[in-house]
Amino acid sequence: MSNWIKNGLSVVHVSNLDVPMSVDHPVYQVKKIKGENNEEVSVSRLIGIKVKIVNGDGTVRFDRFHSKELIPLSVAVKGKLEAYRFINREGEYKDY
DSSP: OOOOOOTTTTEEETTEEEEEEEEEEEEEEEEEEOGGGGEEEEEEEEEEEEEEEEEESSEEEEEOOOOGGGGEEEHHHHOOHHHHHHHTGGGGGGTT
């Protein structure tokens, strides 16, 4: 998982920079596979980030996105160009 994503962090989706969301938790998929010596081994992989969205009428809904689609709200408020620089990991965002 990307190191910058933390529970409770305010984020936006790359296709809608005007709707703030809050990171709820990462979503993992756990599978059992056959390891060496035919042992069953559990492996997990990140399949998305669950976010909480508060609608205009105060209702809450949850959605799941790939971590590469999310941008910290602190970056998004700087404008679209800055948000796209973050998505492309340019400049100071290279190590995110």
